């Protein structure tokens with residue numbers, strides 16, 4: 001695997017936490033603690049309301065911004081929604097298909113594929129989240145689930161577009177549970193995802209796509225995931241709200257990147 005072409009990516013998913021003042025304070029503290037490295041991109045995903053003020057405050061060379069959610073149509077009578085068109089210029093990345101969107105808000109494969117397309121249409125980089133539930137894991141269905149979520153999420157996406165894609169492998173049972181994946185299982189899952197991209201789009205795309213791990217990541221366990229072949233970074237929920245934890249994760253990602261070469 002040619003690592004050199006892929007920058008590491010550490011994504012902070014703040015979820016529905018922090019009001020504008022608290023988010024601004026966290027950003028301020030992170031900007032003092034998190035050291036920028038050219039080989040490691042850090043992306044912050046605050047709630048939609050705080051994106052605008054944070055985009056004025058943030059040092060764009062230190063952090064990129066991402067949106068946690070959006071609706072896939074560009075405009076129209078969709079009360080309460082925000083479109084990718086409206087996020088243009090404000091964020092570089094968008095999360096798509098997070099398991100909380102799938103499971104709590106009932107998003108289906110069709111919505112997710114429309115969102116991936118809307119992201120590309122509006123010049124935003126999608127981070128497509130995939131992963132099996134505890135039940136699917138128990139039934140040995142992980143590879144089928146990953147296959148189906150990748151194939152369906154990327155319908156009508158070109159190989160050129162896929163080169164800008166990030167896939168986050170987030171087993172549903174690992175999110176917020178304190179129980180993270182075993183490195184050997186992570187290696188199998190990442191291999192399976194890249195194999196799928198290879199089958200759909202060929203070798204170049206399969207080497208360019210970035211694959212992250214997410215689910216109960218903290219500063220103590222992050223190195224074990226980052227050491228796995230084919231893993232390019234992390235999607236961090238709870239631990240991204242703690243300044244020292246998150247700064248330490250970013251630093252360890254940079255060091256592991258140097259070791260992997």
Ligand code: PGA
Pocket residue numbers: 013170174175176177214215216217235236237238239
């Ligand atoms: P967690 O969340 O790190 O709190 O498990 C990860 C995520 O949902 O992206």
